[in-house]
Amino acid sequence: MYKPIYLFIGLRYLWNSRLTSFKKIITVLSIIGISIGILSIIITLSLVNGFQNEFKKNILSFIPHxxxxxxxxxxxxxxxxxxxxxxxxxxxxxxxxxxxxxxxxxxxxxxxxxxxxxxxxxxxxxxxxxxxxxxxxxxxxxxxxxxxxxxxxxxxxxxxxxxxxxxxxxxxxxxxxxxxxxxxxxxxxxxxxxxxxxxxxxxxxxxxxxxxxxxxxxxxxxxxxxxxxxxxxxxxxxxxxxxxxxxxxxLKQGELFKAVQIERYITLLFFISILLVVGLNVVITLTVNMIEKKNIIAILQTQGLCRKKIMLIFITLGSSTTVIGNLLGTLISFVLILQKNFLNLLTNIFFNDISIPIEIFPFQIFLINIIFISISILSTLYPIWSITKSTPSKILSNE
Structure with missing residues (x-):
């Protein structure tokens, strides 16, 4: 028997050869959406770090603070x-x-x-x-x-x-x-x-x-x-x-300081927006999965699987999607950042002769991934709780 059972069942629900093409497309799109979100946040923060570093280096290194x-x-x-x-x-x-x-x-x-x-x-x-x-x-x-x-x-x-x-x-x-x-x-x-x-x-x-x-x-x-x-x-x-x-x-660099502050607030707003999108994505995907599998949940309960383990099955399902999306988005963002010529090429489509300053802080990347994974796990709790609070007899009575 596979142990832990909730991990095995959760991963089977995520991907297996018997899934219909529609479900596979939904899973892939969900992962891609999370990847794009994490990729956008990492690249944006790296750009903000780069611009702030250039500001400190080229302006604040010459004038007293x-x-x-x-x-x-x-x-x-x-x-x-x-x-x-x-x-x-x-x-x-x-x-x-x-x-x-x-x-x-x-x-x-x-x-x-x-x-x-x-x-x-x-x-x-x-x-x-x-x-x-x-x-x-x-x-x-x-x-x-x-x-x-x-x-x-x-x-x-x-x-x-x-x-x-x-x-x-x-x-x-x-x-x-x-x-x-x-x-x-x-x-x-x-x-x-x-x-x-x-x-x-x-x-x-x-x-x-x-x-x-x-x-x-x-x-x-x-x-x-x-x-x-x-x-x-x-x-x-x-x-x-x-x-x-x-x-x-x-006092001397007031306008530039305001620009840096606005840049920070816009980045924070962008980060919160991406978090909300990821959270809603997880909630919607997981809710659809759970509604579809409510009969299976009732059968698992009648066979003695406790409510806690059933919740862990769907937590595994929801969080695994986010983890895969995070890893994929982080990997792609690193590749794009290391290939600065590609980012410069994209920027030069809209602006001429602009060199993009980029600086990566590993702790920031780690913190972003932890926050995204935490939000995805928290997003799974309500739909899981709402579906598992029903008794097996009530779920199966309509069958």
Missing amino acids: LIITNKNYYINESDFPKDILKLQNIQKVSSFISSKVLIKNKKNIGIGEIVAFKENNYNFFRNYNIKNILYTLNSQENNIIIGKQLAKKLNINVNDLIKLIVFPNSKKNLLTKKFNEKIFKVTGFFSTNNEIDNYQILINTQIALNFLHYYNNYVTGWRIWLKDPFSFNINIFETKKNNLLFLDWQ
Whole structure:
């Protein structure tokens, strides 16, 4: 005798040589529907992960995720709030000197932002790809390195002399206070393929202190990079605490952040919709099977098969369909993801020259499969309970 009996009977109901062509088609379509659902979810999540990774890499790696300063943007380094270091999300912290400036050369005028470079702190500028010219930013010469797009916009070349003008921080002194201005030599360009190429200017820290009339122990504030900027909530701080201001990256990249948030909500809605479709698919398929086999259920009960084992038969039938669909959908999605050219080909039908960033998280795939299987098992409980609550005599009385 086959053991366990409920597993053997459940799999026999799923597929055997005596099934009619119509029932085989229904079973195959059910599996295909679940496969398409799981495939769509995995590919969509992989695309969302890829886009978020590109967002972090290309944008959030260059701008600080949190800035701590005061209303004057001029603060003593000893005022740094050390309790911020207790956050587990902190990746690196650095003081910085920065200011908006007016850029003037022979023919053009533009606006940029100077960022001070510390000679012993090359790691913060490794993504700028300017290691071979960083030595020019020394404390003895008024040299600067500017973004390639900014240089192109103002028609600036290497070794050109340009004038930088700093505006007063206070609006009250805008007309009365003399502007700081100085001539600088452009010793090179940086290109990060990021928006900072359009406005940022690198300058030596000591030169910046003299240019901005800062005392040696004063800075503009502190820049903080986080391990996961998406999980950071600025509301855990008071926006003004001890005369300090906490400014997060969402203020500067608000529109992009909203786009990422909308992307997340759409993915969640899509995931819930697929779950509902799969659940309804299992319920309908299983209900039809059970109505058809209600007489067999009654006969099994009269032969001594308990209600629990009868329920396990149909749980096996419903969950096996989902398991097969999940495995098939996961396998196909992996093949499609690994063959990026195929996905790019499909995308280029609607959009031209778009490279699709894809990133797979195995834990996400495992969790998706577990959720789908759990939903399918839960979907079987009501139709099973409703059909097995009837007594064999009541079912067979109509025969």
